[in-house]
């Protein structure tokens with residue numbers, strides 16, 4: 001691929017990616033209630049995503065992917081999540097791993113470091129595009145959450161590789177993903193900023209054990225379970241990008257994947273709830289009359305208010321994704337992504353509660369999707385950056401703190 005100029009998708013191709021995800025999202029919508037009720041992983045949806053080539057959505061076209069930018073990705077993910085938010089959330093976990101690689105200028109790095117990185121990147125691309133393999137993100141730990149600077153999972157160097165020991169208690173797609181991208185601290189880490197690296201562990205590794213405990217309020221079809229790593233050996237090539245100790249610096253400088261990848265998911269949940277609400281109010285009659293609730297000015301006024309807040313979050317989300325696409329890693333992009341994460345995360349619980357209040361008691365019934373949207377939306381502000389962390393970040397940014405320094409962030 002050297003010397004070839006990377007060509008991104010045309011405007012029409014970007015719209016085609018979004019349309020493809022809209023089409024699949026509508027298919028997923030039919031299956032969402034079943035997966036939610038069972039708390040089972042949406043295997044059929046992932047087969048559809050694989051068949052459509054979407055595991056390569058972020059991968060450059062010259063490697064057989066779709067080459068989406070962050071804005072196209074966000075809008076495409078929104079369409080998937082309108083149909084099924086658990087599928088959207090887990091699909092995003094794969095893209096957190098893959099998407100950050102697609103943004104690298106590997107050719108510009110050169111030398112043996114550049115060659116090692118390129119080999120790793122091409123392996124991930126091949127696994128995603130040709131082998132249709134899924135990557136999961138295994139970072140959060142008991143009592144630590146996703147605070148990377150506090151991680152207790154350790155790794156040490158041995159001949160030909162590394163040995164990992166620790167527990168990850170929130171691994172979405174556990175048991176279904178083909179690889180776990182595990183964040184761990186080097187046993188040799190010294191100094192104020194811990195040396196955190198990512199290591200890729202195969203699902204079949206005998207020293208990676210899953211425990212099935214996921215029985216929760218919302219996002220029930222994500223199979224988010226603990227994975228235990230006990231003297232878990234991985235070869236040298238399993239080191240993410242072949243580089244050690246850089247994870248904290250990287251996520252401080254470019255937090256958009258970890259923070260803003262979910263934005264499309266939670267915007268999708270609120271959009272689905274809004275669309276349901278409008279349709280419901282169009283058909284539901286005022287008690288004791290034949291007049292649709294949609295004709296009541298009190299209802300119209302309230303729906304108008306909900307619409308303005310939904311659109312404010314949408315504008316913030318698309319704007320942030322556009323700035324990321326154009327100026328990745330800039331303070332402007334990082335502020336925008338935290339702002340949007342806060343907006344969508346706080347919108348969901350409010351909007352879905354307002355929709356239930358407006359539509360009435362019938363909509364808490366499980367045969368209707370609104371109560372699921374209400375439960376799923378509740379999860380947005382719990383995922384990194386939490387709503388409180390977004391505010392902290394934006395406050396610090398307003399005071400001019402240098403947020404490229406890991407110890408200035410909440411990580």
Ligand SMILES: Cc1cc2nc3c(=O)[nH]c(=O)nc-3n(C[C@H](O)[C@H](O)[C@H](O)COP(=O)(O)OP(=O)(O)OC[C@H]3O[C@@H](n4cnc5c(N)ncnc54)[C@H](O)[C@@H]3O)c2cc1C
Pocket residue numbers: 093136137138139140141143144145146147170171172173218219222224379382383384386388
């Ligand atoms: C549906 C779902 C799927 C997920 N999937 C994954 C996944 O695939 N991979 C993964 O790695 N993780 C995943 N996570 C986990 C997620 O990334 C977070 O780590 C997790 O939600 C944190 O939960 P926590 O409340 O235990 O921890 P924390 O975020 O640490 O919060 C605990 C409490 O402490 C408070 N708090 C935090 N920091 C401070 C502070 N400095 N000062 C004062 N108070 C503080 C918080 O407000 C909160 O009340 C998932 C989470 C959800 C909900």
